[in-house]
Amino acid sequence: LGHTVFVEASPHPVLTIGVQDTADATDTPIITTGSLRRDDGGLVSFLTALARLHVQGVAVDWRAAFAGLDAHAIDLPTYAFQRRRFWAASLRSTPGSAEVDHPLVGAVVPLPDSGGALLTGVLSLAGQPWLAEHSVFGVVLFPGTGFVELVLQAGLRLGCGVVEELTLEGPLVLPERGEVEVQV
Template identity: 45%
Template sequence: AAVLAERGVKTRRLTVSHAFHSPLMDPMLDEFRTVLASVAFAAPAVPVVSNLTGEVASAEELCSPEYWVRHVREAVRFADGISTLQEQGVTRFVELGPDGVLSAMGADCVEDGVFVPVLRKDRDEAESAVTGVAQAYGHGVSVDWAAYFAGTGIGAGARRVDLPTYAFQHQHYWLKSRAGSANVASAGLSPAVHPLVGAAVSVAGGDEVLLTGRLSVQSHPWLAGHAVGGTVILPGTAFVELAVRAGDQVGCGRL
């Protein structure tokens, strides 16, 4: 403990009745072996990585009383077990225990593993369990949500819904139209009947006339042929044509 304290490692005394996995267990091994001889064992339904060997245990090992006698006495090969699981492609670990101690230890054994404890000390059990399930789901673990909502009182009404759009996922509601294709008369304008001008309107309170239009390579593809240094520029002749059209609108025949 003194050496650990010098290295800055946090330690605490365990509140247990026996010093498991140590020589202090030797006096009870024979009696423990006798009790195990009366126990009926069955082969596991899922693969089990042994803390005794650090490898996948066989059914013969797990059904043997002697295996469990050794388990009480010998060291825990936790790091070896985690490495074995990692070698078999396991990247997500769920801790079914009273706290997250093993998850913290496991994170020190592998760099790219995800460790999810379902219970945490001094936290609400139901909330911790659901948080663990959600965390596992966020890392790709399949969750039976129908079973989760069953019997909760809202299961009958629970259904999948689309998530709301994010702020950067813009959804526009304006009608898409090209210049000159809309009914400008409904907006109080007069059609200009010209390929470069969309509409004309007399300005209120004076004799001025305003001509409007939209020019782009989408509405006028030929503009792309007049580029300088990679930038599309409206030709000077187009400016002349706009001025001539404006003169025609107000009866001015000179440029």
């Protein structure tokens, strides 16, 4: 019927997955989201769902969403808002940094106060196309061995050549387009 945005208002949103899978199977561009979670409902969850829709380009009537609340608009920055990242894509030109010849790490910056170091890199399917092979249900995840490699590279630069244990709290999802900046 031409609908392109679906919000599931349910304490356990499970239909969004099926709706999204159906749209993907028919190459129909849609946006799906849930507005509640079990034991996590209320206004904050609802406004978070609206924010998710807003950042995906859905027009949201924010005045109506915040009606009756002590909310007020603030002035936008004086510069043109162009939806571009502020941070530099690479630290290679930062004073004190050194380039690293590694497929995942681009630069290392010494940390003078601690004697440690900060390794930075940029992960993208364009820059590391082999990462696309680590897909689960169409979502590209950074592999666990990649995390081990990042930590090992940091350790090698600081005289620690062994990773005894590494706990991952969640997956690192790589976008189809764009990049993810990493710091170790």
